[in-house]
Amino acid sequence: MSRSIIKYFLLCVVGFCYAQDSIPKYKERYSLRLGIDMSKPIRMMIEENYKGLEFTADYRLTYNLYLASEMGMEEKHVISEVLDFQTSGRYAKIGVDINVFKNWQGMENQLLTGFRLATSNHKQQLNSYSIRQLEHYWQEDLNKTPTEAIVYDDLNAMWLEFLVGVKAELLKNMYVGLSVRMHYLLNEKEIDHFDNLYVPGFHKVSGVSPWGAGLNYSLMYQFPIFKK
């Protein structure tokens, strides 16, 4: 009798121990996401003299930290009242995104803040320019077009980007992301008697401040790698 009581007791203890594990711990997915920046083709449709292509990628490192990168190329032809120039080249950006959004279990939407270190390799070409003459007495043509465009080769720039954005899963494994970015120019290869007026990836360079701005609208596909 006493033996059967002990057996029953042990069974209960073991059962209790199992019961503790009966709610499985939810495992978060750790994935690689690859995508394309849709703002570039949209810009190509609405903006003349612009070409751009950008691939985006991110990889989840820890619960709320993502390694993120963008790579692309841009071509921009600017015709202003005083200058006609074009810039073309490629760029790469790498950095981290931090997710500050508390998801419901099983959802992986993000409210992001992050930064990138970015570098470009580009060339600039000056097609024509205008002479600033306050007293235009002679009425001569102030626009000058060199017989051969002046090419500034092998240029580069480096900058930091600070961003805030969102990423949401629209369809299974299909994400849409939107971010706005402030760019801060760290350094650039100086040009003799001219300036880097546009840098691929950085966009317009202001002559008076190191700040620039950008926007990214990405469609991304998620490749789950493991769960933990």
Add this chain to the structure above:
Amino acid sequence: MAKVRYLFYIMIVFASCEPDDICGEVNARTPQIVFRIYDASQPTQLKSIDTLRVVGAGQDDGFEFLNVDSIALPLRVDAAKTTFGFTNTINATDSIHLSYETNDLYLNRACGFRTIFSLDEATTSAPAQWIQSIEILQNEILIDTLTHVKIYH
């Protein structure tokens, strides 16, 4: 969360504001050539002219100066030669021929370029009516606050 949302708004505002590309710098411009007018009998003394009229070769309009010993005039930026006709108070006219090399220098995105000049020669057409001689003092025309050419009469 709220902080991130405000940051988002601030960035959108920043991203939409681009400084206008308007050239506001008065000094970012092509310099003019500066003549100073001296007394031929006392070459260190300035000698002003009561009424001086200067007309560019082939131009209808000119510049009128009253009681001046120093004048600034625009050079052609599309040629290596500029000629002015100088008419003094008693209506005598002399031509001054200037030949130079030009060099276009970049200013900035908003202002474009400016031209600077390197004077080769300044001559008057013979026979001179009232100008005794002219002399280049400063070949490089980079700013128009220095004297570049002296005129003696």
